[in-house]
Amino acid sequence: MSSRKKSPPTLQRRTFLRHLSVGAGALLSGSHLKTVLAQNSPPALITPDQLRPQLNSGIMSGDITRDKAIIWSRADRPSRMVVEYANNEALRDARTLTSALALPSTDFSARVDLSGLPAGQRIFYRVRFQDIRDASVYSEPLSGSLLIPGGAERDITFAFSGDEAGQGWGINEAWGGYRIYETMRGFKPDFFIHSGDQIYADGPIEKEVKLDDGTLWRNLVTPAKSKVAQTLDDYRGNFAYNLLDANKRRFAAEVPFLVQWDDHEVRNNWYPGQKFGAAETRYQERELSTLAAYAKRAMFEYNPYRIEPSDPERVYRMFNYGPLLEVFMLDERSYRGANSPNRQSTLNQDSAFLGSAQLRWIKQSLLRSRSTWKVIASDMPISIVVPDLNPDVPPGTYEAWANGDNGKPLGRELEIAELLRFIKQHDIKNVVWVTADVHYASATYYSPEKAQFTEFKPFWEFVGGPLHAGTFGPGEIDRTFGPDVRYVSIPSDMKQNRPPSELLQFFGLGKIDAKSKVMTVSLHNIDGKNLYTVDLHPEA
Template structure:
């Protein structure tokens, strides 16, 4: 399906042409650094701090697959990105790359797409920026590392991954006195090979104030910026929301060590948005009321501020897959760009019942069918059976935001797509499919089985919910019984007061570990400081 939301300020072709991306094929270069001898060595570092570019967002890697990775960084001015990397932590015989120029039109972001990388090894990298006017002026180097997946035919190794979502929501921002985004530091200690950010990377519709009074009378003190003092409407507003989260030291440290796989949900644009929506009169905060205009600006900012690999055929495509060798393949869904309007969600078919849309549905079916990895991990930005009502002031009561419609009956509305995909998985005997998600601001573990379901044509499977990373804690939500969910664990009490602050340590993430010998997937859920609160071992289906 063609993208329905072309950018308000750039056409697709211009965005693709102007994107600050360099693709580097490096297998030969790694074996022989002389292969890049045309790339000049970095000039001597000058000492004038005024002349040196700065890197306010640190460095990140992402979209890692078996032989490639994106390196990302953001400067504070027009500057040239310079990259060195090596399989040695002391950077002996590094590959040097003169990367793209970070320009104001991309909010000074830049990335390098490394190809033909060595499988199964840790890659160390170092990033600097060179001032365009004073060429001898270099930023201080920032270093990072990432673990490359095993090759398809090589020896498998243990895999560890993390998942969560929901960041800087409900007015709970970066509180440096409390320790900032502590979940990122807790996840980092598990040394995951990659992190799945399941959406709500920002709360574009959630301004942050300097102080929030807690129930005990104490104050939660936020770092504040101009962009986070209002709802986001302009491109620069959305950019400022993404830049805000990179002010957190924990996130910058985590991002330098753990590759990101990111998707979006609603708060990257506005609560519970869908394509074609007009913001109603009951919502007073917005001057721009066309959601497609806002979504286009948000999408551009999201691509600029994340280590996305841009698809030349569809530069705004968010759904994609990542092969991590013989043990694991990850499938990232996009449940925003192609959905129909939010409604009572009881349709018998038609566009309004779309959630993935026809083209994405064809893609996920064929991608699962082609996969030869033991485990197939589907990252959904919304849970399957937790009922999520749309409570915006400009929509009628009884409108639903997620897959479930709360009728506990045969599939209807968006549930028709779930049934279609689950039936396909069963018909083709696709084994070891697990779902991870976030969105609802608490953690849970749910097992689905046909003997408990209204729709029975599927294989049993698990779904795990993480989050929030740093936002208000809510729930637990109502459960729709259509697909036979058995909720094995919920991280919060049933009678909890809503919108609990991060200070109560009710922030959550998940860790998955695949043992290379047994191929068993162990999933654990953890609280703010990393304490294990749930564990299940899943042996692979033969």
């Protein structure tokens, strides 16, 4: 990425995010909204390419729900995004929206919030940026499409995975880049759940990595990915790096994203209030709360988030896909207590994982849902034991829900026990969990007959990933909630941190049949091979 002025040491995060939210909201009224027939002047035919705004990060859509969608892109200079959209590929009778100005304050990213979209129809859109210094100069157009939820007779297909550019495995263009995105695109999902670790801000990428067979893995490198992220521009550069991959850009132009964060968007095993130990010497910026503020700001700038004006830092949210499906995206980073032995006997701030406000939200949201299927997107698995192996952390410290003791719920397990109990007490049907984080794929059925804690309805949890990172595992399983692991995508004796070239990269697909309402969930490898499939029949 090009050099920029150093960011100020203190970010007014809430002020910035409110500004970003207002900028998005302003698209619906005032001088920034032009809902008219497409009458924009075409780009000047003789303008040299280097004088046009450049869209090196491509285009994305996301936060699709009912009749709304966010369109996102990013230019390389002060400009304004112009989006034309219609329900036909020729863009006949297209409508046009313009964004707030794309300025350095948002790293030249911009978004528009489309609304009033027709249920069950595919929307085609075209994005250009107008140079604010010369209104006659436009970028080359980029085109995309998205499918709006709804339609009683239409099946729903979605993909899920996580973990991208981790452990030093970056974009190897000679190998094909992030090949898994092109594979997922071939399945034509309606949307994609990115379950976190969108970036590895703490994982520098080197130009070459020697493989076990002596050959070299050759990475595309950038200044921002050549070191740990410590400034706002470093974090921005991590997100921009992944959008250099042609496979991801092509996928993002056709498949809407629903994204959440995990730890590596900030730093390995991050939690609020975390301190660097003496063993971590790579960071000159020692204030993790500052790094977290940079990370969240960059994440919002580089994703098609719909910012909530009343709570502009909120990551958890829900998406209604009509009578068949609702998706609930959790945030298991912002409100958690410190990583610990995870043996607390009461549910309080120290043992929190979702936090009290988010726990109330997910309970009430599930209770209000009238959709057949309720998919909970969690950025960490329930029963796979994830130790915190950061420097200066004592042994027996845990990062996820499970504490590894196979007993009655303690620590963070108290929170999920409360949620599972609530689901049973209110007879909330057809809840399915999807997640990533552990860098292998698995399918697990949770049964109270095999559990230490029994006050819950049986349910499934599916793990995808990694998208493009080192492959690890399989992990130890905590038996508190009666997990029956039906499938694991890797051998138990596998050498750790396997490169993408070994093809151990995974994603999941969910497909809901509109007539039978059966949800078929399958796990796939990087080439699309079906590794495991199960049909989930809805409870009446």
